[in-house]
Amino acid sequence: MPEPLDKTLFTLPLNKTSSIVKSAYGYHILKVTDIQPARVRSFAECRQELLEVLRTQKEEAAFRAWLNKLKMKAVVKKEINVLKKNMPS
Numbered sequence: 001m002p003e004p005l006d007k008t009l010f011t012l013p014l015n016k017t018s019s020i021v022k023s024a025y026g027y028h029i030l031k032v033t034d035i036q037p038a039r040v041r042s043f044a045e046c047r048q049e050l051l052e053v054l055r056t057q058k059e060e061a062a063f064r065a066w067l068n069k070l071k072m073k074a075v076v077k078k079e080i081n082v083l084k085k086n087m088p089s
Contacts, residue, residue: 005030 001009002023008030012018018030 002025004021004023005028008018008021009032012030012032014032014035016032018028021028021030
């Protein structure tokens with residue numbers, strides 16, 4: 001997280017709205033609606049989320065490989081007289 005956002009979020013009291021904060025991503029107005037203590041999640045808690053992330057990454061990689069393979073096989077022809085052939089005389 002950009003430093004200006006990080007600094008603002010961790011100093012802002014609960015249910016208070018910040019003034020305008022400028023970051024590399026633009027201008028922001030922040031509001032803290034909940035504060036939770038830091039914790040370490042066990043592998044069992046993260047397992048399903050990790051599996052979904054890995055599955056998504058593999059699906060995207062397979063799709064890109066398939067699409068690139070199709071692009072390599074594609075034949076593109078340019079026919080200039082296509083309209084003249086289909087038009088009645």
